[in-house]
């Protein structure tokens with residue numbers, strides 16, 4: 001054990017070769033560290049549980065434009081009673097739809113080209129943290145091996161083994177997402193659609209996203225408490241059979257379906273002695289859209305240079321990791337928390353009648369103009385604040401928002 005401990009087989013072992021694990025591996029391997037990626041499945045990018053939206057900013061960081069299936073200029077958002085709010089401008093790309101299998105594979109391939117090693121069919125069973133490193137027992141192709149590393153990073157998704165093993169808390173919210181892949185839906189090219197209402201997606205929204213080759217992804221998300229005993233599949237059927245929209249869905253043919261968790265609300269301390277959580281493992285998905293790829297990338301990008309120096313010096317105590325991560329992580333956690341407060345106020349905590357009234361306001365030309373001007377899928381807080389400040393009908397919510405934001 002001693003020999004293992006002090007020779008350090010690896011500088012960094014990353015559990016989970018999803019997009020965030022892959023990108024983290026790439027950034028660290030590029031900085032000259034010996035990185036091992038462990039993936040429990042025997043291939044990358046499966047099972048697939050994602051609408052595939054990747055923001056231009058996140059895409060820019062990995063440059064994987066060849067994985068794009070569709071470019072999206074805007075969203076056609078429907079209130080519970082049908083009020084339509086079109087957000088976006090034709091010809092100006094707001095976000096991309098990718099093939100997640102190709103995207104994840106390409107991110108992991110980038111890391112391997114930078115020098116990282118990938119073990120498929122491999123997952124940790126046990127970890128011991130010592131003063132000089134971590135000894136990890138890994139089950140790989142049904143065999144057990146002991147390896148040592150300076151740092152262990154959990155990028156192992158919503159139900160993270162790393163987070164549970166090291167008792168690092170839980171994300172604030174766990175939404176459940178359900179999605180089908182269909183053909184036969186008549187969609188508007190370059191636009192996605194969103195539907196709201198307590199029967200369809202209580203507190204949240206459903207979506208229809210073009211995904212290339214005339215297919216679309218139809219999905220929705222919500223939380224267990226808001227579903228209040230209803231199954232998420234029931235909500236999906238409510239969307240397909242909704243009196244206002246059922247004609248749109250009458251000719252669809254399903255080719256696949258999936259269900260998955262969306263953890264949102266960063267754990268309080270995503271670091272411990274020689275252990276770090278990044279991405280869904282840390283609860284990084286956005287409370288407003290459920291997007292987790294961009295925030296995971298942002299989380300690691302904000303600390304990677306200082307982290308790299310600490311790995312080189314093998315100074316990776318909890319105190320050291322805290323000094324590296326705390327400022328950046330706290331800022332992201334606060335932003336998530338403010339976005340959640342505004343989301344609850346304007347959408348999630350509203351009965352359908354109240355939401356309809358909000359949609360009547362959103363649909364006014366001057367408000368759509370404001371949304372298009374300030375609205376940024378990456379940063380929803382400034383838009384929420386602008387709506388509360390500038391739309392007279394929302395002013396009475398502003399005081400409530402002020403209190404919530406003050407304490408978030």
Ligand SMILES: Cc1cc2nc3c(=O)[nH]c(=O)nc-3n(C[C@H](O)[C@H](O)[C@H](O)COP(=O)(O)OP(=O)(O)OC[C@H]3O[C@@H](n4cnc5c(N)ncnc54)[C@H](O)[C@@H]3O)c2cc1C
Nearest residue numbers: 016018020040051052053123157177260279280291292293
């Ligand atoms: C229905 C739905 C739609 C979504 N749509 C979007 C979207 O449009 N855009 C967006 O940005 N996000 C979306 N998300 C969220 C997005 O899928 C995640 O935020 C994103 O995949 C997080 O990446 P990650 O690398 O942190 O985790 P994951 O993608 O979950 O990757 C974790 C990896 O770790 C592996 N793993 C897990 N445990 C172990 C273990 N013990 N040992 C070894 N390997 C392990 C897994 O097999 C997996 O490969 C959606 C989620 C759902 C459920």
